[in-house]
Amino acid sequence: MKLKSLIVGASLAVLAAGSGWAEGVKVGMITTLSGGGAGLGIDVRDGFMLAIKQSGRSDIEVVIEDDQRKPDIAVQLSDKMIQSEKVDVLTGIIWSNLAMAVVPGAVAQGKFYLSPNAGPSALAGKGCNKNYFNVAWQNDNLHEAAGAYATEAGYKNAFILAPNYPAGKDALTGFKRFFKGDLAGEVYTKLGQTDYAAEIAQIRASGADTVFFFLPGGMGISFLKQYADSGVGLPVVGPAFSFDQGILQAVGDAALGVRNTSQWSKDIDNAANKAFVESFQAEYGRLPSLYASQGFDTANLLISAVEKADVSDADAFRAALEAADFASTRGDFKFGPNHHPVQDIYVREVIKEGDVYTNKIVATGLEDHADAYAGECKM
């Protein structure tokens, strides 16, 4: 009997604690934690949770669910989080097609969405929303910096390739927007393609002086290994997605010396970044990737807004988010008028530190770079 009442008492206490959440903020994180793209979601989650832990705040509750990289599951999860979990803020989605499926519906129901990764052009331009904030980049940004870098490095004739899907087309468009030379070839590959022999033979025959590619995740690993094996040997430029900390170890020597563009690097010299890299390594036993830094910054942005305003006062909370008053791992960080970052984008080079492949910054590609769609956004 005593035991029973103890349990009842404990449950009541839990319930009471639960109802206490009215003061705090509840965050729903939908991200990819299983299947081929899980490395990205895990990094975003780990970065995000590290920041929450470091803040020591007990008034931020995070519910995490796995979208399996499937748009339909992501939509189900967001419905569940909004309707039964009653979250105030959603975050976590990695892939642009999933973001397009979830974000418009969530913000239309008055929820805030903070994107730690995907930045499709449709949500930056005409489809922008006052409750949608992108803390990473607009999809085109890193490719634009790669185009600017290729021009500056004096390349005249580039061979460019990307998968045949919306983000791939954005990538080539972004590169061409800032590349002043000619194109030796432009190829769209199949999404998820693993063999690039046909494309590499075309590169060899094209007379190009540089190769730009956007092949995220496993596609990039396959391409780089096969490219190194082919002996073509032209300099390669790409966005950071094929050179992040999670996959460099799988590419190995084939990536050494490659120039890639990123808004973040572990050697950006500021106190917040140093502390982040150290504490991430201590917590998880691996070096952080750019995805981890994006998760970390997203959480810190959220924390900065929670400190200033109550989430139930949407206008005040939004103003607090817009101020972006937090110490970003990227140093300077501010939002443009369409709630997308205005930030420096760096050129990095892949190096080997001891046994570990990693990146170091060699130049600044674009300074205080905003996206090309901000003008179309009317909030």
Add this chain to the structure above:
Amino acid sequence: MSILLLIEQALNGLQFGVMLFLMAAGLTLIFGVMGLINLAHGSLYMIGAFAAAGVSALTGSFLLALIASLAAAAMAGVFIEMTVIRRLYDRDHLDQVLATFALILIFSEGTRYLFGSFPLFLDKPEWLSGTVMLPLGIEYSLYRLTLIVVGLAVAAGLFWMIARTRVGIRIRAGENDREMIGALGVNISRLYTQVFALGAALAGLAGALIGAIQAVQIGMGEPVLILAFVVIVIGGIGSIKGAFIGAILVGLTDTLGRFLLPQVFALFMDPSEATSVGSSLASMSIYLLMAGVLLFRPKGLFGEA
């Protein structure tokens, strides 16, 4: 476009084809002999690649890694045959698909549990790196050339085994009449386990060989599995010869399609549009090939009528 580039692309297609054959051979044998649709064949490919990456990281030897891939995939094959697959031979195809799909999920998450979520490193050995000069001045990757040779050698060995050895006779007999060879005193369940292990080992070997020039990651087997199904449908289900011809056809169609179609469209379209339309059509090319073959030969090229 030069004729040399075309020859190089044909070699690439051949290389892709022989590697597909390693996958398709096991799949078609298992279907032909046991009447089983094994969706988990792609997982065996992944197991081969992960085993090779693990052993290569420990020992640094590529040959040991290849042996490990054969052994690990064959053992995984025997294990699932004895625990799960064996119960499915008499069930209908839908049950088989459901159960082997469950195996995919179990293997994927099991591999994540053991190896983590990040792709692994597996590289070709030093002595197979670089390029060789072929006649006519074609510079070609030594490793890809090796893949062609190994693939053709395995294919020859498999044909020899099926045509000339006792196990081969039993496999052919099993394809023709399962009950009869059981009645003649052949231990049918041991034969099934052997065939399954052989198919699994071939898939594992393909995984390790391909893993050295591709990404070794969870879920790497499923895209290849789909292609392997296309191959055996084109070749005729259950036919090793069909799997070989089908694999080469698919390899060549896919590679040459990716290379030629955008150029064909560029003759009468604006270049960037041609690239986009051409590559969209190229990614459909093998399915068009499959539809075309089925139109004229509904049982596939070498399927029994």
